[in-house]
Amino acid sequence: MGLMNKQQKPQLLSKIATGNGHGEDSPYFDGWKAYDENPFHPTNNPNGVIQMGLAENQLTSDLVEDWVMSNPEASICTPEGVYDFKAISNFQDYHGLPEFRNAVAKFMGKTRGNRVTFDPDRIVMSGGATGAHEVTAFCLADPGDAFLVPTPYYPGFDRDLRWRTGVQLLPVICESSNNFKLTKQALETALNKAKQDNIRVKGLLITNPSNPLGTVMDRTTLRTTLTFINENRIHLICDEIYAATVFGHPPFTSIAEIIEQDTDIECDRDLVHIVYSLSKDMGFPGFRVGIIYSYNDAVVNCARKMSSFGLVSTQTQYLLAAMLADEAFVERFLGESAKRLGQRYRVFTGGLSKVGIKCLQSSGGLFVWMDLRHLLKEKTFDSEMELWRMIIHEVKINVSPGSSFHCSEPGWFRVCYANMDDRAVQVSLQRIRAFVLQNVEVKVPEKRPCWQSNLRLSFKTRRFDDIMMSPHSPMPQSPLVKATT
Structure with a gap:
């Protein structure tokens, strides 16, 4: 023995x-x-x-620091805000603070030029975009299923979507000859290869603006992706975490604008999901604020239950709700951020x-x-x-x-x-x-x-x-x- x-x-x-x-x-x-x-x-x-x-x-860290200094009551850890300490520290609802979800929904609209609105009731919190992507993968796919991802793509996706879910990522090859632009032919080639390999494709993941390219998808490309996922009955996950980092032309266009404004294109909204966070646009990666915004009620309900594993702290929600509700600050911040990035x-x-x-x-x-x-x-x-x-x-x-x-x-x-x-x-x-x-x-x-x-x-x-x-x-x-x- x-x-x-x-x-x-x-x-x-x-x-x-x-x-x-x-x-x-x-x-x-x-x-x-x-x-x-x-x-x-x-x-x-x-x-x-x-x-x-x-x-x-x-x-833009200095702008945030100035706001915090001028608004001490926004934190429950200051003499000015401590009177709310007990209520906020005991809050446990995984739906999140209503004022936080309202502020985030409004901020998402603001970063998209107020050309589209977002429903606070569809805002689901997660521990950063990392957690948001994993939860989305859990909701949409089983182990062994796959998502198509245009290349080049963020290396962290291999961890975020695959590690604990068992989901596969299949590359959609994009090339420098057309500045790595996503095409219908590239999508169809990747999907056909998956079928030949007997891999079930459950969705397409795109990042707009792109990491690592820094490019912005034009309206035509976004319409192509919508047509593709509708024809093949697969999901579309749009990572838009760099939405407010755009400093030049063309301007950023959200997938939300396409499905709400382009009425001539067929679109099953139940197939469309947006991942967002405040890590890049606001420079808050340490706050771990990730957002899932889905047009599918079942996905919203499932993701909200799973968000218990990675909630945003109520202290963070409370502070950011006040900051993002300050319209004058948000206007100045977004303008100055774009200027400095440019x-x-x-x-x-x-x-x-x-x-x-x-x-x-x-x-x-x-x-x-x-x-x-x-x-x-x-x-x-x-x-x-x-x-x-x-x-x-x-x-x-x-x-x-x-x-x-x-x-x-x-x-x-x-x-x-x-x-x-x-x-x-x-x-x-x-x-x-x-x-x-x-x-x-x-x-x-x-x-x-x-x-x-x-x-x-x-x-x-x-x-x-x-x-x-x-x-x-x-x-x-x-x-x-x-x-x-």
Whole structure:
């Protein structure tokens, strides 16, 4: 008996707990680990890794801080608000505070230009968009069923929708030849392949604005998706968590606008569901405010029961209900957020263009889809990973390789630019330029360009070994990349 115990140890944990469903071995998460081990700080650790793999919006934190200081009664943890402490701390209804659901519904309409309204009774809370996606998957699909997802897509979906539900994600291949735009042909190809493989497809998941592309789906594409899901009787899940991060053209169009305004298109509303959160638009990822908005009554009822596993704290609901109900603040916040995101986008992409790096043209999100295909030794994903490892460990910037987003073409990288201050942006641009200009002599006008500052390098007829004298670019020469101007 003792010998048997030594040879056959019992399985103490579940298959889910011991499996690889979380996807933590992805380069997407590996980059975070590199940052955690050696984080950049302008004075304490100037040669550390700069975090550009995290899609956080910190550009408007000062506006929120000012509002909180001016409205202390909105918190039950202040002398001005403590009189509501007992009532709020004892509230347990998983429907949520009525004033919170009303405020969120109104805010969702505001972020969509007030072109559509949302019913507070269809607002279901969850612990961030992560929890909202998992609950939605539980409601719509059984283990082994699948959702179609256009590529490239957010790596966290592999965790959020698959890990504990047993649901599969099947890629809908989109390509750079048309700027990764979703087409009817791509949808039909993916669906037909699933049928050939005897996989039951229960829905289509789209992200609008796109993560990682930063692009906004036009009305024609949204109509195509509605027609597709209606013809095939599958669900449509629309992740709209970046709705208020749009800073350019085209403007954001919600799927809610299509089904309510385009009366010429056939649409079974029971098939349409929206996932939203305040993590990106407001910069509140730590508050864990996720929203499921479904036009299907059965889904609303089921999701509300399941929300018990990931409710938003009533303290958070209470604070945000007051903040989002302040129309003057919301108006100013959304306008200033779009302005600052647009400015940061132009500064960052403009800096990259100085050394010949192009990005996919975008108008939303907190990131750019950077094209480094010309820096690959070979047009392979192995070469992409080699380049990515150099960027992480030598250039010391955490960016995310396209392969972790299931991109079908090697050489694309997602770079986040809204989670840092202006100084860190300039240091990151300096490092990227130094990397690209390795062993390259670059001529610039004698007059100092206006885009240069004391934190940027002047590359005038300088070689890479000279550039490497910068304390912010601790990178040795490497034969991996031979860039040309």
